[in-house]
Amino acid sequence: MNGQWQYQLRIYLADELAAVACGDPAAPALGPLARVLEKHSATMKCQLDAFADYVAEAEAHGVEGYPLYAWTKATLEDPVKRAKHVRSFALHIKGEAVYPKQEADALEADLQSVVDGISILRISRHDTNPANNPQMPDRYRQPRA
Template sequence: MDEPWKYQIRIDLDDAAAEAARGEGDHASIKPLEDTLARHHAVLKCQFHAFADYVAEAEAQGVANYPLYAWTKATIENPDKRAKYLKSFTLYVEGEEVYARHLADALEADLQPLVERGLIKRLAKYDSNPANNPQPPAQYRG
C-alpha cells in the first residue's frame, strides 16, 4: 500500500556554495553535490526564487487564489529572510517538488556524506502531512 504522504529534501549551503548553486559562482566547488543530484535525477531550486516565483504568479493571476501570498511577499521583502532563503534549496526529483518516500530516503542517504564533509550545512526531509508543516502567522491567515 502506498504511503499517504509525499516527501521533500531541503538543504542549506554556505554563501559561496549557494552562489554556485544559483548559477552565480564557481560550479567546481559544488561538483560532488551536482554529481549526487544527477544520479537521483534531482535538481536544486533556491527557496528565495521559489517564493519570488509564487509572488509573481499570484500578482499576475490575482492574489485572491493564492492564500500564502501576503506571508510569502512579506518573507521575500525581509532582508534577513532574503539572506536565509538565498542559501536554502528544495530538491526536485524527476521534476517533482514532492516525491515518494523511497526516493527521498535514497537521496537523503547519498547526501549525508556531503553534510559530513561540510559542503551541505543542513539537510532536512519533510513530509506533506499538513500537521507537520508550518502554518502562516495569525496576521497572514484569511
C-alpha cells in the same frame, strides 16, 4: 493521497556556495553534490527563488487565488528571512517538488556523504502532513467570504 505523505529534501549551503548554486545549480564548484543529484534525476531550486516565483505568479494571475501570497511576499521583504532562505535549496526529483518516501530515503542516504558542515551545511526532510509544517500566521490569512 491514500494516507501516504510525500516528502521533500532541502540542502543548506554556506553563503559562497549558495551564491554559486543560485547562479548555476549545475556549476562544477558543487562537485560531488552535482553527481549525487544527477544519479537521482534531482535538481535544486533556491527557496528564495521559489518564493519569488510564487509571488510573481500570484501577481500575474490575481492574488485572491494564492492563499500564501501575503505571507510569502512578507518573507521576501524581510532581510533576515531573505538571508536564511537564499542558502536553502529544495531538491526536486524528476521535476517533482515532493516525492515518495523511498525516493527521499535513497537521495538522503547518498547526500549524507557530501554534507561536510563547511560548504554543504546540512539536509532537512519535510513532508506534506500539515501537522508537521508551519502554519500561516493569522495576520496573513485572507478572510473567508
